[in-house]
Amino acid sequence: MxxxxxxxxxxRIGLPHSVRVAWRAPWGQRFPGMPGSAGFQVILQGSCWLRPDSGEPIQLHVGDVLFFPHGHGYALADSPATEVADSHCEPDAEIELFAxxxxxxxxAATVTLCGGYRLDQTRGHPLLRDLPELIHLPARLGENPELRAAVALLAAEIANPGPGADTVVASLLDTLLLYILRAYMDVDGERCTVGGWAAALADPGISAALEAVHGDPAHPWTVATLADLAGLSRAAFARRFAQLVGRPPLGYLTWWRLSTAARLLRSTDAPLSEVARRVGYGSEFAFANAFKRAHGVAPGRYRRDSSPQTPALVT
Structure with missing residues (x-):
């Protein structure tokens, strides 16, 4: 896994979305903060200025990628002095997959490609929480060719959609998100330069343990068996895992099992006994007790209260 x-x-919840916008100077647009969402902007043509809610304006050029992991607000404009208009997008409004x-x-013309993703606020993963308010990936010749290729394909499909465009765009948006995170965690070809979860994924031993837990959360993992996979002593493994991941090994295992259970309850109609089995609980009763301790409600109530959510416009 x-x-x-x-x-x-x-x-991620629901479908992502994207919009290709052709701006003509003078222009300025404010994009309000939307907690529980993540959004991106890519400069396809021309140049513009990022005006964050805090900090100095940043000039952007063709190929620059911005990613806002926590849905913070910001503004884009053709110059630092141009007045910006407020967005009229409603957070829960029905929006198209792409437009x-x-x-x-x-x-002068500037063309941007923007998009957004809705994230589950109740069980946010520490990998995402570790990310800064803004990730800026400046365009540099020869760097991140896969990211650039995904951007080019997505922009072309939105500009001239063909048969199957909905599937193509949705897949490319997911691909783009992964390439953005890869690029952020990969500097000069070597990961773990940004610490935290990036370092955990780059560490061969800790990464092997995480892959095992994610690949088979129902397995009766112990610190000893995970340490064997990592090629470390129990004490050294437990210490390094907690340092990089932010939880002890079995604490993370329990957390991931119950997060996976929440996703299954939200997205499938599998019986509670089946959900319990798939995340490593021998009885529905034991699973229900553990789930209620973690989520504050019984699994049946959680499933009833979970309803489809519309992705919000983060751009």
Whole structure:
């Protein structure tokens, strides 16, 4: 099991979305903060300025990628001095999977590709919580070719959608998110330069243990068996795992089992006994008690209260 893919699949809710916008100077747009969401912006043509809620403006150029993991607000404009208009997007409004739009005056053109993802706020993974408010990936010749290729394919499909465009765009948006996270955690070809969960995924021993837990959460893992997979002594493994992951090994195992259970309850109609079995509980009673301690409600009530959510426009 690929841990990064598993984390994204477990935390994302509903479909992502994207919009290709052609701006003409003068223009300025404020994008409000939306907690529980993550969004991106890519500069496809021209240049513009990022005006964050805090900090100095940043000039952006063709190929620059911005990622807002926690849904913080910001503004984009053709210059640092241009007045910005507020967005009229409602957080819970029905939106299309992808669209094209134009705005602004009649001056120089800037084209952006923006998109958003809705994340589960109740069981946010520490990998995502470790990320900064803003990830800025400047365009540099020869760097992150896979990310650039995904951007080019997504922009082309939105500009000229063909048969099966919904499937293509949805898949490319998921791919883009993974490439953004890869690029952030991979500097000069070597991961773990940003610490925290990036370091955990780069550490061969800890990564092997995480892959085992994610690949088979129902297995009766112990610190000893996970330490064997990591090639470390029990004490050294437990210490390093807690340092990088932020929880002791069995604490993370329990947390991931119950997070996986929540996802299964939300997305499937499998009986509670089946959900319990798939996440490593020998009885429905033991599972229900553990789930209620973690989530505050019984699993049946959690399933009834969980309803489909519409992804919000984060751009």
């Amino acid at each position: 690929d841990v990064l893919s598993d984390v994204i699949a477990g935390m 094209s739009a134009s705005a602004g005056g009649s001056g």
